[in-house]
Amino acid sequence: MVVVIGAGQAGLSAAYHLARRGLRPGTDFVVLDANDGPGGAWRHRWDALTFDAAHALHDLPGLPLGTPDPHEPASAVVSRYYGAYEQRFGLEVIRPVPVASVTRAEDAADGLLVRAADGRTWAAGAVVNATGTWDRPYWPSSPGRADFAGRQLHTHDFTAAADFAGERVLVVGGGTSAVQFLLQLDAAGADTTWSTRRTPDWTDTAFDAEWGRGVEERVNARTSAGLPPRSVVAETGLPLTGQYRDGIASGVLVSRGPLERLLPHGAVFADGTTAEIDTVLWATGFRAAVDHLAPLRLREPGGGIRMAADAVSVAREPRLFLVGYGASASTLGATRAGRAAALAALRSLEPLPVG
Numbered sequence: 001m002v003v004v005i006g007a008g009q010a011g012l013s014a015a016y017h018l019a020r021r022g023l024r025p026g027t028d029f030v031v032l033d034a035n036d037g038p039g040g041a042w043r044h045r046w047d048a049l050t051f052d053a054a055h056a057l058h059d060l061p062g063l064p065l066g067t068p069d070p071h072e073p074a075s076a077v078v079s080r081y082y083g084a085y086e087q088r089f090g091l092e093v094i095r096p097v098p099v100a101s102v103t104r105a106e107d108a109a110d111g112l113l114v115r116a117a118d119g120r121t122w123a124a125g126a127v128v129n130a131t132g133t134w135d136r137p138y139w140p141s142s143p144g145r146a147d148f149a150g151r152q153l154h155t156h157d158f159t160a161a162a163d164f165a166g167e168r169v170l171v172v173g174g175g176t177s178a179v180q181f182l183l184q185l186d187a188a189g190a191d192t193t194w195s196t197r198r199t200p201d202w203t204d205t206a207f208d209a210e211w212g213r214g215v216e217e218r219v220n221a222r223t224s225a226g227l228p229p230r231s232v233v234a235e236t237g238l239p240l241t242g243q244y245r246d247g248i249a250s251g252v253l254v255s256r257g258p259l260e261r262l263l264p265h266g267a268v269f270a271d272g273t274t275a276e277i278d279t280v281l282w283a284t285g286f287r288a289a290v291d292h293l294a295p296l297r298l299r300e301p302g303g304g305i306r307m308a309a310d311a312v313s314v315a316r317e318p319r320l321f322l323v324g325y326g327a328s329a330s331t332l333g334a335t336r337a338g339r340a341a342a343l344a345a346l347r348s349l350e351p352l353p354v355g
Helices: 009-020 040-044 074-088 176-187 209-224 232-236 242-250 291-296 331-349
Strands: 002-005 029-032 099-104 112-116 121-124 126-129 151-154 168-172 191-195 259-263 266-269 274-276 279-282 317-322
Touching: 002 009, 002 112, 002 121, 002 331, 009 029, 009 074, 009 331, 040 074, 099 291, 112 126, 112 317, 126 331, 168 176, 168 274, 176 191, 176 242, 191 266, 291 317, 317 331
Parallel strands: 002 029, 002 126, 126 317, 151 279, 168 191, 168 279
Antiparallel strands: 099 112, 112 121, 259 266, 266 274
């Protein structure tokens, strides 16, 4: 049996390709998902993130998304699309099933054991792990954070810019989410301050197929060396759209530089300047949600999980395939990686030739 963990873009793509090659959902493979319903991480995105403002969502194999209302929340669009996809192909996703651990069976011939938080277990000849990053928000260690008297929240917990009207909000982070938060908060009547570790990486580079291949090559070079993936913006930069240019001109999208420390009611920056702050919004990204894989001891000395040349096979465990990790964290990369992981999982189940 193949166990697919996660029913987001990558997990559904893997399930589709397993079914297309003759495996029966619920019998020859199962899809486990921690969420209460379809949509993956998208179902948790804030309502103000409309479909036209979200990162491009690529079609799942076999069922085009179509042309949604650009002003509808992306969470609603994607949840509806993924739900229709699961039904169309009879994928029989089992939910909610948070996975607590993946271990090796005592008898190597029995493969891997996937254990849910409620104690249920599945024996698997191969596991496709598609848990993404949403459940692992990254909170950086910052001096004074424990002493700050105001509100602190992460991208993971953001709901609406209107909640911050009239407040002095410090947004920490140099990625697209931070930029979008700043514009929304300013429009909602918040007094914003932006802090980034480095000068914002604005770029006029066209985000085309050639650019995408270059990004994937750089990410794959790190993961194949056992190094952890870098942040998205470190690989892509920030596109200089017309809206972002206007934000720079108005001063909203101008960084105060690195945050040195937080005070009970303010912040001190590396240049010695200070600002009074009511709320800190940590738009500091996410890490791969792979804690349940810890019993397999996959980490390399460099801190990452070393991936094979196909970018989905794990060097330390030939029955495990990671998607939504490294280059496949994007929606386009996740769709392709789902297919690659499904095919690799099937090959791993094939008996070795005799003689």
